[in-house]
Amino acid sequence: MAWFVYILRCTDDSYYVGHTEDVLARVQCHQNGRGATWTAARRPVSLVFEEEHLSETAAVARERQIKNWSRQKKEALVAGNSTTLKALSRCRGLHGRPKM
Numbered sequence: 001m002a003w004f005v006y007i008l009r010c011t012d013d014s015y016y017v018g019h020t021e022d023v024l025a026r027v028q029c030h031q032n033g034r035g036a037t038w039t040a041a042r043r044p045v046s047l048v049f050e051e052e053h054l055s056e057t058a059a060v061a062r063e064r065q066i067k068n069w070s071r072q073k074k075e076a077l078v079a080g081n082s083t084t085l086k087a088l089s090r091c092r093g094l095h096g097r098p099k100m
Helices: 024-033 056-067 071-079 082-089
Strands: 003-009 014-022 048-055
Touching: 003 024, 003 056, 003 071, 014 024, 014 056, 024 048, 048 056, 048 071, 048 082, 071 082
Parallel strands: none
Antiparallel strands: 003 014, 003 048
């Protein structure tokens, strides 16, 4: 059974990152106010990204990784902008702020 990581854009333009086995059913839960407290207060939501994983463990690890990213980095992922994503992935402690 496949697992998915997904990103929702909320009505206040914030992002919500989650994981599930059934993306469409989970998005509907969020739309109905039963998905998460965060999204219940920021409806309607729209699905802007989904990514398939082979196990729940892999999906949860990826969800945690994305949740720790900056808004700018999440936006690059959603847009499929690998150049910006790579630039934002550089260690700022070693390389300073990325040039864009």
